[in-house]
Amino acid sequence: MEQYKFEKGDLELLAMGGLEKEREDFVILYLQSDKNLQEEYADIEEHLHGMAIENGITPPEKIKQGIESHIFSGHESSGFKVIIGSKWFRHAALLLLLGSVAFNLMLLRNNSIKVSAAIETSNAALLASLPFEESNFEDMFQYIESELMKQPCQMDYKATIAFLTSKGLNTTENLSFLNKHNGHCDCEVLMNVSQMFPLDNYKHGSIVPRSHRDGDIKVSLFPISQNASLLSLNLRNGEMFF
Amino acid sequence: MTLFPKKINIEEVNLVALLKNKDETGFQILYQNYSSAIYGIIIRMLRSEDEASDMMQEVFIKIWNKIDSYDHRKGKLFTWMSNLTRNLVIDRIRSADYKNHNLKIFVRDDNVRVVDKEHQSKLKIDAIGLKGLVSDLKPDLRVLIQKIYFEGFTQADLADELGIPLGTLKTRVRAAIKALRKQFD
Numbered sequence: 001m002e003q004y005k006f007e008k009g010d011l012e013l014l015a016m017g018g019l020e021k022e023r024e025d026f027v028i029l030y031l032q033s034d035k036n037l038q039e040e041y042a043d044i045e046e047h048l049h050g051m052a053i054e055n056g057i058t059p060p061e062k063i064k065q066g067i068e069s070h071i072f073s074g075h076e077s078s079g080f081k082v083i084i085g086s087k088w089f090r091h092a093a094l095l096l097l098l099g100s101v102a103f104n105l106m107l108l109r110n111n112s113i114k115v116s117a118a119i120e121t122s123n124a125a126l127l128a129s130l131p132f133e134e135s136n137f138e139d140m141f142q143y144i145e146s147e148l149m150k151q152p153c154q155m156d157y158k159a160t161i162a163f164l165t166s167k168g169l170n171t172t173e174n175l176s177f178l179n180k181h182n183g184h185c186d187c188e189v190l191m192n193v194s195q196m197f198p199l200d201n202y203k204h205g206s207i208v209p210r211s212h213r214d215g216d217i218k219v220s221l222f223p224i225s226q227n228a229s230l231l232s233l234n235l236r237n238g239e240m241f242f
Numbered sequence: 243m244t245l246f247p248k249k250i251n252i253e254e255v256n257l258v259a260l261l262k263n264k265d266e267t268g269f270q271i272l273y274q275n276y277s278s279a280i281y282g283i284i285i286r287m288l289r290s291e292d293e294a295s296d297m298m299q300e301v302f303i304k305i306w307n308k309i310d311s312y313d314h315r316k317g318k319l320f321t322w323m324s325n326l327t328r329n330l331v332i333d334r335i336r337s338a339d340y341k342n343h344n345l346k347i348f349v350r351d352d353n354v355r356v357v358d359k360e361h362q363s364k365l366k367i368d369a370i371g372l373k374g375l376v377s378d379l380k381p382d383l384r385v386l387i388q389k390i391y392f393e394g395f396t397q398a399d400l401a402d403e404l405g406i407p408l409g410t411l412k413t414r415v416r417a418a419i420k421a422l423r424k425q426f427d
Contacts, residue, residue: 009412
């Protein structure tokens with residue numbers, strides 16, 4: 001490593017920016033340890049500054065405008081970045097986020113309670129509106145299902161009426177109720193009316209409640225005779241195709 | 243004639259504090275007090291008004307952004323600014339745009355016309371000589387100041403350029419600055 005030695009002329013060259021980096025660092029260190037040299041250096045700097053001013057050239061005004069537009073528009077931006085980067089901003093943002101999550105969880109919980117209450121109310125209203133006992137409905141669906149396994153739906157209430165009559169229930173009033181709840185024939189009573197009930201044992205899997213009058217419907221029924229396999233029943237606007 | 247015309251009086255430590263706080267007033271004072279001196283250095287190094295304008299903006303933006311790295315224990319603000327300016331200009335000269343140039347291109351006789359501050363924009367900048375008290379120095383001393391201070395030569399580059407030993411160069415530089423200080427005093 002080169003050993004530096006302070007020499008006359010170093011101060012002048014340092015003030016003029018004429019020293020190489022390593023020597024500059026050495027001279028600066030040396031300078032900081034000697035008060036007299038510091039004073040001499042300050043005097044040299046002062047005179048060089050005076051010379052630079054004497055040799056100054058007024059720059060065009062557009063230069064200043066360019067600098068101002070750059071640093072002050074950039075300054076606003078950096079100020080914004082400073083705010084965003086501050087720990088207070090981050091803490092406030094975290095609090096807002098947690099608050100928002102808590103508020104949404106509370107809303108979700110309230111909504112869940114409301115939905116549950118609405119379902120319960122709806123179920124209670126449904127059960128209250130039934131024209132006969134709920135257990136009779138279960139029996140009726142099982143009866144209709146067994147009848148339709150023997151013979152496909154004939155687009156009438158044959159099995160339904162048979163059940164209601166066997167139970168001594170009012171046929172006209174109860175068929176009106178079933179019709180009102182999309183039970184326009186035996187198979188619709190089985191598929192649609194049973195869907196109204198909240199209890200799982202009334203559900204029929206993925207069968208979508210639809211009316212024969214809504215359009216095409218393909219109803220798959222189980223074999224109706226010992227030799228028969230799957231029977232496809234195509235219904236369009238109330239007409240039946242095999 | 244005052245030594246520092248149009249200068250806004252402010253303690254350097256206060257100006258630096260304003261600049262470090264990114265205070266616009268600090269910038270206005272800085273520009274008012276130092277822009278001409280800095281531009282004088284830049285335009286003597288680059289010889290082109292367009293290039294000098296771009297460089298001037300780059301220099302002041304750098305000063306604004308790097309003011310935190312200024313250490314008053316290492317020297318006055320203007321010394322730091324002028325060294326930063328020379329380094330930036332030298333970087334530009336050595337950049338791709340200037341790859342066909344080198345510092346020696348800019349060595350020329352300083353015995354040329356003086357630029358009028360008020361009309362400098364109308365002048366073609368082929369060469370800008372030194373003015374003021376430095377121009378009264380003996381040519382062999384004056385050229386040292388011009389090449390190092392206004393053209394960015396290092397001591398080694400200049401000693402090589404002039405074909406003199408480093409020690410001799412230092413002695414001459416010291417003599418040149420001594421003569422300059424004498425002129426001002």
